[in-house]
Amino acid sequence: MKYKIGDTVYIKSLDWYNDNKNYGGDVYVKSYNFFFDKHMQHFCGKSAIIKDIDRDAYKINLDDRIFFWEDYMFEDIKEIRKKKIKKLYESKLIKF
Numbered sequence: 827m828k829y830k831i832g833d834t835v836y837i838k839s840l841d842w843y844n845d846n847k848n849y850g851g852d853v854y855v856k857s858y859n860f861f862f863d864k865h866m867q868h869f870c871g872k873s874a875i876i877k878d879i880d881r882d883a884y885k886i887n888l889d890d891r892i893f894f895w896e897d898y899m900f901e902d903i904k905e906i907r908k909k910k911i912k913k914l915y916e917s918k919l920i921k922f
Contacts, residue, residue: 875887
């Protein structure tokens with residue numbers, strides 16, 4: 827597990843969800859214990875705080891700890907930073 831209690835995480839985007847969901851609206855990823863339930867889409871794109879770890883899954887503050895969250899459900903912080911830098915570069919707010 828990548829995160830610990832108290833860490834801030836960023837839930838995958840709605841675009842990710844829409845690109846990966848099945849006909850029932852859930853996302854299954856092999857080698858993980860829990861799937862991304864269709865009701866979790868309401869949290870897509872939001873930041874959350876890890877509040878607990880239960881059964882090798884995270885519990886977050888946004889959903890009253892109802893759902894089980896796994897690493898694949900969160901954006902990689904390095905990728906988020908790369909996207910932000912690319913966006914700034916493309917908007918010419920920073921120069922290299």
